[in-house]
Amino acid sequence: xxxxxxxxxxxxxxxxxxxxxxxxxxxxxxxxxxxxxxxxxxxxxxxxxxxxxxxxxxxxxxxxxxxxxxxxxxxxxxxxxxxxxxxxxxxxxxxxxxxxxxxxxxxxxxxxxxxxxxxxxxxxxxxxxxxxxxxxxxxxxxxxxxxxxxxxxxxxxxxxxxxxxxxxxxxxxxxxxxxxxxxxxxxxxxxxxxxxxxxxxxxxxxxxxxxxxxxxxxxxxxxxxxxxxxxxxxxxxxxx
Amino acid sequence: xxxxxxxxxxxxxxxxxxxxxxxxxxxxxxxxxxxxxxxxxxxxxxxxxxxxxxxxxxxxxxxxxxxxxxxxxxxxxxxxxxxxxxxxxxxxxxxxxxxxxxxxxxxxxxxxxxxxxxxxxxxxxxxxxxxxxxxxxxxxxxxxxxxxxxxxxxxxxxxxxxxxxxxxxxxxxxxxxxxxxxxxxxxxxxxxxxxxxxxxxxxxxxxxxxxxxxxxxxxxxxxxxx
Numbered sequence: 035x036x037x038x039x040x041x042x043x044x045x046x047x048x049x050x051x052x053x054x055x056x057x058x059x060x061x062x063x064x065x066x067x068x069x070x071x072x073x074x075x076x077x078x079x080x081x082x083x084x085x086x087x088x089x090x091x092x093x094x095x096x097x098x099x100x101x102x103x104x105x106x107x108x109x110x111x112x113x114x115x116x117x118x119x120x121x122x123x124x125x126x127x128x129x130x131x132x133x134x135x136x137x138x139x140x141x142x143x144x145x146x147x148x149x150x151x152x153x154x155x156x157x158x159x160x161x162x163x164x165x166x167x168x169x170x171x172x173x174x175x176x177x178x179x180x181x182x183x184x185x186x187x188x189x190x191x192x193x194x195x196x197x198x199x200x201x202x203x204x205x206x207x208x209x210x211x212x213x214x215x216x217x218x219x220x221x222x223x224x225x226x227x228x229x230x231x232x233x234x235x236x237x238x239x240x241x242x243x244x245x246x247x248x249x250x251x252x253x254x255x256x257x258x259x260x261x262x263x264x265x266x267x268x269x270x271x272x273x274x
Numbered sequence: 275x276x277x278x279x280x281x282x283x284x285x286x287x288x289x290x291x292x293x294x295x296x297x298x299x300x301x302x303x304x305x306x307x308x309x310x311x312x313x314x315x316x317x318x319x320x321x322x323x324x325x326x327x328x329x330x331x332x333x334x335x336x337x338x339x340x341x342x343x344x345x346x347x348x349x350x351x352x353x354x355x356x357x358x359x360x361x362x363x364x365x366x367x368x369x370x371x372x373x374x375x376x377x378x379x380x381x382x383x384x385x386x387x388x389x390x391x392x393x394x395x396x397x398x399x400x401x402x403x404x405x406x407x408x409x410x411x412x413x414x415x416x417x418x419x420x421x422x423x424x425x426x427x428x429x430x431x432x433x434x435x436x437x438x439x440x441x442x443x444x445x446x447x448x449x450x451x452x453x454x455x456x457x458x459x460x461x462x463x464x465x466x467x468x469x470x471x472x473x474x475x476x477x478x479x480x481x482x483x484x485x486x487x488x489x490x491x492x493x494x495x496x497x498x499x500x
Contacts, residue, residue: 113493161450161454165447165450168443168446168447169447171443172443172444172447175440175443176430176431176434176440176443176444179431179434179435179436179437179440180433180434180435181435185433185497185498185500186434188497188500189430189431189434189494189497189498192426192430192490192493192494192497193426193430193444195490196426196448196490197447197448203451
């Protein structure tokens with residue numbers, strides 16, 4: 035399947051159909067999720083209305099990790115099979131993932147002020163997510179640091195695979211260290227320990243963010259492919 | 275075959291150390307940089323012994339981190355520029371082994387002098403004597419890991435624009451775990467707690483780095499020379 039869709043023409047044809055679908059799914063689920071999260075769901079008995087930040091924060095943090103793994107996987111594909119498309123997908127994912135990471139950090143900070151009494155604490159989860167943010171930035175800078183584009187793509191691919199070690203550290207930081215950040219309550223072996231009235235908007239937002247990611251990814255990848263095409267055409271024009 | 279590889283391994287270390295000695299000033303400059311950065315802290319946060327005692331471990335670790343990072347760019351850069359790197363890649367020995375040899379030599383010429391000078395700096399910073407042995411052990415376990423991880427960054431930036439600044443962007447986030455456990459080991463023994471868990475984690479990081487980092491650096495070098 036990899037090899038089948040590695041062909042840019044097939045990829046463009048497929049994504050031209052998927053792009054409006056993902057846009058539709060993203061806008062509907064995020065809209066519904068925000069409505070359930072901000073209006074319908076009950077306030078928490080301890081955190082009162084502040085709990086609503088969670089519906090923006092938690093899915094963003096999931097997506098931050100998801101995007102990084104996506105970069106690392108497509109980088110591995112790019113290094114092994116040398117598919118140009120895999121590099122473009124990794125490159126297009128990086129700014130989206132960095133934005134999700136920033137969103138998670140910013141909303142967490144806004145939640146921390148009323149709940150913990152401070153904008154920022156140096157606990158394991160927060161520190162490792164901050165490192166993830168730096169990894170995204172380093173990846174993007176390294177990608178563009180070379181005059182030769184393909185050289186930058188390969189160097190950044192290796193960096194992203196090295197940095198993937200940070201993802202399990204983020205996931206398990208709340209279990210390994212006794213920290214301020216609460217442990218997982220949705221993705222657990224014995225089912226989620228969260229009331230359905232709060233779980234529904236959370237799941238809706240997570241689905242919405244994922245659809246948003248794919249929509250943005252398709253837009254960015256298609257733009258990148260078209261830009262490449264334009265570059266090739268202008269080179270040909272100069273040659274003739 | 276294996277015997278010859280080992281021979282090449284030690285020959286390479288010998289060559290790198292010889293180069294460092296002949297150039298002389300490079301290693302001295304790194305140590306001087308280390309000392310000057312440490313000296314900046316008492317001047318900036320104030321000379322009260324109480325404050326310095328509390329943050330001494332952190333200051334020494336941060337300065338060591340910066341010194342190692344600063345010395346990193348010369349690990350592959352000169353070989354890359356004069357074409358030696360292509361010969362090393364073409365050699366029959368595995369590139370991973372060659373990278374490891376260069377990293378060991380790098381540690382011997384930068385990390386090791388830093389460890390030797392660090393007790394003197396701890397004295398400057400009024401560190402309690404109970405922390406000295408832990409500081410030395412933690413640095414001995416931590417600085418080789420810094421060299422190993424830094425080698426990946428040094429290999430990745432070959433031929434990049436503004437490579438010095440770029441290297442710090444790539445490598446410093448990866449240095450953070452070593453910094454955290456290195457400092458908390460010393461802090462633990464300063465407060466009369468056992469520093470064993472942190473030292474064990476540092477040892478684990480070192481062993482993991484010893485196995486995984488040369489592999490990643492070699493991959494980066496191959497794509498740089500492609």
